[in-house]
Amino acid sequence: MIDKLRNKNARLSKEIYQLKSREDIEFKHRHFIKKEIYRLQNNQQRFKEQIRNFIEEAVYFKDIFLRIRQNIIYIRKAKERYILLNTNIKKDLYLDLAPI
Numbered sequence: 001m002i003d004k005l006r007n008k009n010a011r012l013s014k015e016i017y018q019l020k021s022r023e024d025i026e027f028k029h030r031h032f033i034k035k036e037i038y039r040l041q042n043n044q045q046r047f048k049e050q051i052r053n054f055i056e057e058a059v060y061f062k063d064i065f066l067r068i069r070q071n072i073i074y075i076r077k078a079k080e081r082y083i084l085l086n087t088n089i090k091k092d093l094y095l096d097l098a099p100i
Helices: 002-097
Strands: none
Touching: none
């Protein structure tokens, strides 16, 4: 009977040790997972900020592009007016200089 109790005690002690080992492992896993979640959330926040910055830069450069495009259109129209005006002046000069 004493041997049975000793065996049962040894088996229960071993089981307690295994349960404590599993508990330690699970605790370490939970701790690791919490740290990993925190790290990932920080990365996510940083990436969101980077995306916001990229969007702001894209809008800024888009505005610059649109202003440049408007200036090019304005310059082309001014060039067309200059050519037309220059042509008219040349015609007037030619008519003024033509023999009567």
